[in-house]
Amino acid sequence: MSAVLVVRGAADSGAIRRALPGVLVHDLLDLNSPLPADTAVIVLRSGVRLGERELDALPRLRHVVRTGSGIDHIDMSALRKRGITLHRNAEAGAGAVGEWVLAAALALARRIPLGQHALLLGQHEKQACMGASLGTLATGIWGAGPVGLAADWALAPYVGRTAFAAWPSNPPGLRELSQTALMEQSQLHVIALPLRPTTENLIGEDFLARVTPQRPLLICAGRLETLDIAACLRALADGRLSGLALDPVEREHLPLLTGSTTPLNLLLSPHIGAQRSDVRGALDRWAVELLKEITADDKVLIEGGHR
Known part of the structure; x- marks a missing residue:
């Protein structure tokens, strides 16, 4: 049998x-x-x-x-x-992941992870936690699959505007911007891309150099390998990113994410976006x-x- x-x-x-x-x-x-x-x-x-x-x-x-x-x-x-x-x-699970993206965006915009991390290190960093209103943030969404669409649905009522990175496989009817325009204009980026040879480490040094003038918040709700994690953590530590949220953290990723003794506006979760x-x-x-x-x-x- x-x-x-x-x-x-x-x-x-x-x-x-x-x-x-x-x-x-x-x-x-x-x-x-x-x-x-x-x-x-x-x-x-x-x-x-x-x-x-x-x-x-x-x-x-x-x-x-x-x-x-x-x-x-x-x-x-x-x-x-x-x-x-x-x-x-x-x-x-897409709607639940969209909900997680909204929670992460609000937490990063209000710099809640930074405040918590500082307190756990015995530091009281109230002034460093001056936040921004979600309603002022132009948001770029990378990936228009179920998770990207759900992130747009969750964020749209609360952020300044949303737009998707132009991609040949995007469904019709979306508000799209070229990838260059999205990098230049967005204060919040949501990465909801599948892992492919063309997307592996796509969010790396070149992306970070282009978005630095905006000092954006960066949220990954897709696959962690679409980000160059070391580069993103460096950008967060030196202020090129204002905040970083990563949900799809698996056990094998732990060595990449441990050991910081400096308070960071960093939100991590063990792949719980759809865990509802x-x-x-x-x-x-x-x-x-x-x-x-x-x-x-x-x-x-x-x-x-x-x-």
């Missing part, structure tokens, strides 16, 4: 077991442990790599269920080569219904005619 493998945190494995009593459900912390070779369906969360090594250990895999949007840790060409189908839900109970519930229900469909045809979970 083939099985469903749920990576811890990707979905409610208990709910899946209750909904699919005839299906064997494995529950693993990650894909670094020995993988059950009988797995036909895997349910993944963000930050979990699924490449050739993992696929070699899962010879019966036929479906990958991604309860979220990001797929940069998944080797898509390897899936295609093996005839494995990817299912994902990119929209369910209603979103989790919606994704769990979606995963259960999808798995019911996938497993309804016994042939999906049978290899060689034998359970």
